[in-house]
Amino acid sequence: MGWDPVVLFFVFGVVAGLLRSELKLPPALYETLSILLLLAIGLHGGVELAAQASPALVGQMLLVLVMGVVLPLIAFPLLRALRFGRVDAASVAAHYGSVSAGTFAVVVAYMLAEGVFFESYMPLFVAILEIPAILVGIVLARGLSTTTNWSELGREIFLGKSIVLLLGGLLIGVLAGKEAVAPLEPLYTSMFAPVLALFLLEMGLIASRHMGSLRESGLRLAIFALVMPWVGAAVGLGFATLMGLSVGGAAMLATLGASASYIAVPAAMRLALPEANPSLSLGASLGITFPFNIIFGIPLYLQAAQWLQAGV
């Protein structure tokens, strides 16, 4: 078997961007692709959730919530140790404590291609992991101050595009059930890989710009962006063990732990912590961590999950 073509689309985008080619995707296409991915992930998860829901799930959801609080609390001191200012460290920590739906889409495609079983309600965990790190990040920067307009902020976070699409898709899947959703299956079967490939092409183009901006923000940031995925993955594997997930599920939770947000969190941080430098977080998350995860990380995390399970 050759290279993964979906990952090659990302590399293609990076190369085209670095060569400063005229290639660019219309913004409406990028938006459409991310809407399709989020809906497809949610819908697929919901359909399966309807079939597999169990009381144990509630406990798992709580553990995932805790994981979403723990991750930024680990990232923050690491960033402070690397001498980032308080607000910048909090903002970057929020990005790494949250998750990247794009990375999740790649790990789904990878598991399907490798034929590895995973708990099909994983999309639920994506939605749960998106939020806590944002709140923790704000508290890390501001303390529990009263100047933050929490009600407005809450609306912006909980009703942000990606969470609404994920949860909307999930709910529709649960309410409609597998049989009724059948006509919509192309969204997460035949159309999933093509949509993901185009999405990654655009992500590559965007990432290439942020790689350039990394040169300025320098070595310390690059170190963090390469170290934190290992930490996040380890945390994810730990929680997966607590939750009793399958090998595939554990590898996916590790991937979620290792991934950093570049859609939902940047927008929330821009509004909640405007003095944080957005090019730090985006440079790290898009320019380094995202490529690292989809090219090297995911296979590694799967292997680690397999070793762990075998060792138990």
Added chain:
Amino acid sequence: MGWDPVVLFFVFGVVAGLLRSELKLPPALYETLSILLLLAIGLHGGVELAAQASPALVGQMLLVLVMGVVLPLIAFPLLRALRFGRVDAASVAAHYGSVSAGTFAVVVAYMLAEGVFFESYMPLFVAILEIPAILVGIVLARGLSTTTNWSELGREIFLGKSIVLLLGGLLIGVLAGKEAVAPLEPLYTSMFAPVLALFLLEMGLIASRHMGSLRESGLRLAIFALVMPWVGAAVGLGFATLMGLSVGGAAMLATLGASASYIAVPAAMRLALPEANPSLSLGASLGITFPFNIIFGIPLYLQAAQWLQAGV
């Protein structure tokens, strides 16, 4: 079987809109989806028409044309009785005399899901029903005055986007025939439900805004928007009996009668009767009648058609 996921997408859009979530679809996507729906409906109809055309069809087409004239003539006095001004009543009557291609797409998906047979050239009737109500509405507002620039108006109406796409698709289907169109079938098979679902998501977002605006225009409008679908459906069933349509065809003509335009007619009215208040028509048609039809109406109309046929 669970809820219809396609309808759930509409509900999802309404809820996201009412909660004022950040979710919005790029306008280019909305346009693309409506182009795809109209072309798919037309093409599918044309392919089948080529196989089933018969002399009886000419008579049926004439009857449908009459139905398009009758509907606004019923709606207008009803609106006047509810004390709407002459021009506003004429404009709203034009909307309800015409049809909604979105509602038609939902009824097609519903009939296919329920396995109910219907005359496959129904899209032809959609195209025919679009226009007469517009002309009747203008005459109701203005009389046969000479100030209306009929030639320019005619061009705007007959060459409007939705009619051109429906008729273009139909003609291509007829000229090419089923075998040659095979490579394009995904447009009305595997892709139809996903496209419709996204379209309804956007319609839900739009409808939620118009529901808000209903509070102003008040009770009288809501009454009309809930009563008129029953009247229109009854008229549709009557004409279907005259035309000798199947149960499925009758239910679809009832749905067409019950549906109100929110794409072609608003644009035409804005130009032809600019002093009419557009938020009245859109509030009623999008905010009430469209949701009513796709959630409750369509199953009702099918049941009515079944009773009627059984009673004959």
Added chain:
Amino acid sequence: MGWDPVVLFFVFGVVAGLLRSELKLPPALYETLSILLLLAIGLHGGVELAAQASPALVGQMLLVLVMGVVLPLIAFPLLRALRFGRVDAASVAAHYGSVSAGTFAVVVAYMLAEGVFFESYMPLFVAILEIPAILVGIVLARGLSTTTNWSELGREIFLGKSIVLLLGGLLIGVLAGKEAVAPLEPLYTSMFAPVLALFLLEMGLIASRHMGSLRESGLRLAIFALVMPWVGAAVGLGFATLMGLSVGGAAMLATLGASASYIAVPAAMRLALPEANPSLSLGASLGITFPFNIIFGIPLYLQAAQWLQAGV
């Protein structure tokens, strides 16, 4: 078998445009369609190339490169004989020496529908043919002057959107191989015809505008636009014989020879030879040659290739 529906979509666009209908596709959709077509063509070619690559291919690629230099050198004197100014003649010659990816997509669909075998690495030749004519055109207009900023121009040409997408798709196909690309196959199987149909609808709308502009530029241009495809096709057939292509491959190279660019070259010429009148090239290429090729030309070229092979 009826008319080719894909071609009918083009005709539909032309008619809708000439009737000045309100129909227009969102620009983002047009861009998306052309990106999808180019990627699909490249990817499909790459997948097959990986399976069939042979040393002979290098020789064939060189011959195609020569063909790309020869074509504008034939077109230029022809245009001068028709009394076009030097710069305009050079610019139009560059358009006709290069190729139209849209025409190539139509010939691919045609060959598949007719079940005619062709060398699957033809997309490689499309990419090769795009560039030389542009350079030849500039030299024809300017001589080997030093005022042209060749390095910047080279970047604009080699890194232009269509070449990058074609070559990117090709490379991904080659690197990933058929098995791994399987999940992306809908791009060049089930989705190819629908995407092409919509693309041709838009091309029809655009072409209709350029047909109007032809009236001004007059008869001489129309003569060239109708004669040159025959010349280009003959040259293509000649080179195909030298290269030992199959009947299908020969017909496709003839089509490439006969086709004129309307995407990559206009942009390059606008920057490199701004004083050339762009409506001349576009009027000829889009208003006449493109419709001629997809409606009449392609079947003719296939027949010619069949005769030629039979005669040998």
Added chain:
Amino acid sequence: MADNNGTRTLLTIICEAVLETRLLHDLESLGAPGWTVSDARGRGSRGIRTAGWDNDGNVRVEVVCARELAVKLSEHVQQHFYQDYAMICFLTPVEVLRPHKF
């Protein structure tokens, strides 16, 4: 015509998108030397226009021309469209290169 020292007037019209074809037709027949259109959304006395879909966007039309013509165009627009359509328009003096173009 008009002054020749390079001073012209920029007429900006913001109105519902459905008017575009008709408005441009009128501007052309009244002698506008050219126009530029871009898409917009907005809020005014007739409520919010979000440009989320077909019937709900605005366009922003600009015409650079001699002041007399700008006034004539804006008066025409005011008479024919102001009452029934969402619309505003305003004039700004601008300095142009190649004044003969306008």
Added chain:
Amino acid sequence: MADNNGTRTLLTIICEAVLETRLLHDLESLGAPGWTVSDARGRGSRGIRTAGWDNDGNVRVEVVCARELAVKLSEHVQQHFYQDYAMICFLTPVEVLRPHKF
């Protein structure tokens, strides 16, 4: 209020798109009679904003109003957003039809 002879001020604000909702909310509560928004991209002291994706575009907001209000709006914007967000704003005198609208 303000002068009545049809002279108003056009306030143009160009800023990151993420601010749109919040900015329009503020303009409205400070009394702006309306606004027009279009999408844009640009470069300034905070680098290039290409509008290639969600987090990376600008909006161009225009408000036509009395000069005092325009100054008040621009000062508010300056105090609340200038430091942390990519943003510029400028004022132009314009002549309006139907001045009572603004």
Added chain:
Amino acid sequence: MADNNGTRTLLTIICEAVLETRLLHDLESLGAPGWTVSDARGRGSRGIRTAGWDNDGNVRVEVVCARELAVKLSEHVQQHFYQDYAMICFLTPVEVLRPHKF
């Protein structure tokens, strides 16, 4: 440089989209402190530009800067692009906040 009381000049250039990269490159190397671009369509002496597809749109470029620079930029543009490309440009005096930015 220039006056310091907050008066600057807004240079607006409307031209074919294909020029965007090259034009912005020139503006930057001539010292423009920033720019804003939006997409547009239009009609002028070189016919209709509908923005329906790649080769057929306009862009609207705005630069706020000192008057001398605006004049220099517009003269450069006029010399290099006016003859062969669809293009207009005009200058408007504007009042800016934080004049040191421009």
